[in-house]
Amino acid sequence: MAEKGILLVVDDNKSILTTVRLLLTPYFDEIITSPNPNQIPMILRGEKKIDLVLLDMNFSTGINNGNEGLFWLSEIKKITPAVQVVLFTAFADIDLAVKGIKEGAADFVVKPWDNAKLIETMQAAYNLRTGKAVKKKREEKEDRENGMFWGENKGMQQLHILIEKVARTDANILITGENGTGKEMLAREIHRLSGRREEQLVSVDMGALTETLFESELFGHVKGAFTDARTDRAGKFEEADNGTLFLDEIGNLSYHLQAKLLTAIQNRSVVRVGSNTPIPVSIRLICATNRNLQEMVKQGTFREDLLYRINTIHVETLPLRNRPEDIIPFSEIFLRKYLSRYNKPPKTFAEEAKTLLQEQPWLGNIRELEHAIEKAVIISEGSRIEARDFVFPKREESPQLPEATTLEEMECRMIKNALEQCEGNLSMVANRLGISRQTLYNKLKRYEL
Template identity: 50%
Template sequence: MPKDGNILIVDDNKELLLALKLYLKPHFKQIKTEHNPNRIKEHLQKEAFDIVMLDMNFKAGINNGNEGLYWMQEVHNIDADMPVVFITGYSDVELAVKAIKKGAADFIEKSWDENKILSTLRSVYELQKSKRAISGLKKKQEHLKACINADNNVFIGQSEAMQKIMNLINKVAPTDVNVLILGENGTGKEVMARTIHQSSERKDEMFVSVDLGAIHENLFESELFGHKKGAFTDAKTDRTGRFELADGGTLFLDEIGNLSLAAQAKLLAALQNREITPVGGSRPIKVDIRLICATNMPLQQMVVEGRFREDLLYRINTISMELPALRDRKEDIGGLATFFLNKQADKYNKGQMSFSAGALKELKSQNWPGNVRELEHAIEKAVILSDKDLIEVEGLFLLNQPGNIPDADCFNLIEHERLLIEKAISNCKGNMSKAAKKLGINRSTLYDKIKKYEL
């Protein structure tokens, strides 16, 4: 059975340190000893420990335990959850109770009782493991609640292009290889990533999605790696990063082509080492994730231009697959439209609804620069505004229909901005970088406005 548990023992009695190390070494993964309490901080910042064993009295002739309490506070200043087990030469129950009230996990006496020492440390270690497991579950539960309403549509499509994609997913999903998904915005890259996760061995663990295009450069490390309380001005509490949340499951990094070179270097280091260090923290945290990335940007070309790291590209695209644009699989539009119609009708309590033959024909004639996402939003709008069970052509409110362009006398800035953004995206065939450039704004601002107008 593999040994686990790392223990730091701090006592000024070097003979006792040696005896404890020799006795405990067969029972735990690592035993580190230190006779100078001033080096406690150095040890805790370099390595991850599960228990700190601490002498109550370091100076000769002093036996009130105040030194031990002081150093325990120093330990808890570094890691508030670190269990401290005191080593005392005095069987004074009052002193032991005082220490436990102040936050000690337990205590052992220097009078050598092997069974007592081992059983105490084992109990403290198992309790600490349970607390960490519960804490991890709580963090994941919070993230799960935040994502409970996420779009979990399955892939729909009988086109040859989609059948090839599904065949590839069936081969790749059961493995743990990194996957890079390419395709225009709105083609369903996140839905594809979720499908891979649900078909993998990690399906019972977390699927954590991160939109890198919407994360400010200064918040990249905090979002992905987490941060400690006080790490920066607004860090009022500890925050768990997305890597840690996804531990054991799948991490989906959308819009990875949007990362700066500096952020790419930090991401590469985390992927290579399979560990992250929270901002303001000092101890690395091991993570076990299945990585799926997505982008609509030409990464190979960006490598040539020096805008994307070649080593990172090799790391993320063990398997790459490209989702076709909706205009290239128009035979799937009917099925998708019907699926979205039933979904939205149920959402808005509209009962049974259907499309007229003309409406379906009109849907299939559109180019859909926003792809599946645009199609769903168009149908949601039609459902909301419809007073009938049958949706006709005029009830689709498509952009190229008369009456959907603001009147020349309309001075509503919001309406003009929304349509201008739609036009730019359509003109650039869904390429968000080009659309943002045409509009004279950056990509993150464009994404904010897309979310605002639900485009």
């Protein structure tokens, strides 16, 4: 009979120890339990070879809440680096569990747990310990339709592992990163991997949402609430009920509207404009921004309590310049996409074209790369995409302008330069300046550009 390994379960709740022992006994040769984490070093150095540890994140005699779990994870890895550790955590401590993954834990299980999920997680972790783990996940990923391309960059591979774990939960996620780095694509991938995948993901561009339409768009309205309200209308929160709500450009939301958003998130309900009846909603919230919300909190332009609500899990996308090994693979994906869209015959990249693509700074990131490939597909002739099919702005030859005397003059000139360099492409201009499209439109109108 094949060995099934020895499991150590450490939790200060004795009823949990008993329940877990009964549940997992058929799946392990032996289960050792301990309510005291201070016994961990002695057990690991004992005669019995521990293969796997299920470790609680909080103990009544803990160092400081969930951080004690991270401390003991570190100690376990020092004593027996090969032992796999699964963290046992309450929902409120998911962010600590995610940190634990980064520090070497194999996985985490959220309390209250699903029995089948706990068994599956522990068996998978044991397979990692014994080298029996198969590379199913990568193969399944490649076969799934519309899955996200993660590339070969190590930072993105680590992010991939993290996303596959947190996507299973309903924890609110904040995605930060520069414009054009794929924040919305990442949000869609999280939804696709979640338990809400059968329901829809509803996206809202907060940067393009005017203050007068905010409540109506997000919370809905009833007939007669205002002049053009001819019928009842559900808002985005209701549309996303049982699914995922993605709020892009969350950093552009004005301070007083942040309070209204916070109320809806806290109450898990919305009140339509013109009504007094709360409507319960069940959503998974994902927000994204290219701005530094922590700095905005310090400046008093973003509510700290709202940041805590949306920031249960924080992930950051990488700029394309930090993942050069992925430029050509991305280019080939976009090449296939636009050859198909424009009914073009098969083409490949000439070596000179690949070199040119790898030399670009890609300030607009993946979005700028995609736009460049699309344009090259349209104008190219023959069976290859040549270097001459790409036209990039000569950034080093920006015209020298007289020194601006005010911040407004400086801003106006920056926008003019960006418009010239991007050949009037407003999406690229917004990306380059690090502002939303709506903000760009407002500034163009203000400066009469």
